[in-house]
Amino acid sequence: MGVTNTNAYNGPFYPNGVTTSFPFTFRTMSTSEVAIIDQNGNAIVGFSFSIIPAVNADGGSVVFEIAPSAAALPEFLIASVPAFGVGIDLGSVTAFNPRTLNPSFERLAVQNIFLQSSLDRSLKAPFGESAGTLPPLAQRAGMLAVFSEDGGLAAVPSN
Secondary structure (H helix, E strand, C coil): CCCCCCCCEEEEECCCCCCCEEEEEEECCCHHHEEEECCCCCECCCCCEEEEECCCCEEEEEEECCCCCCCCCCCEEEEECCCCCCCCCCCCCCCCCHHHCHHHHHHHHHHHHHHHHHHHCCCCCCCCCCCCCCCCHHHHCCEEEEECCCCCEEEEECC
């Protein structure tokens, strides 16, 4: 079965203290490859929940043991966090069967969707240009990123 959904996350969801089940539609290869995160991409901890995948692995639900309140969890996203570095083992003891390749190709599709989602949220320079180099952390801490007269990145005081 091919990967039909091309999203890497669902949400934001806004808990109300009553709802315990929140759906997601992206393909997941394992329940360990689903996370609940905040808008900054940080994992949300302190809540007991289970990941219930759909039968066909396209989507599923995050089910909280206790319905989170808006005060405890104002909003969250359900995100795909695919494992990387998972290889394929094509033994030579059996006849070739394309079905043995499908899980590996599906994993590659899930990884590519995740990477594309990350790229879509990043700054990009036009072809033929460089985005420049960020100043060292110590020089940019507490500063704002701006474009200088030459179009490069610069850090300026935030006040």
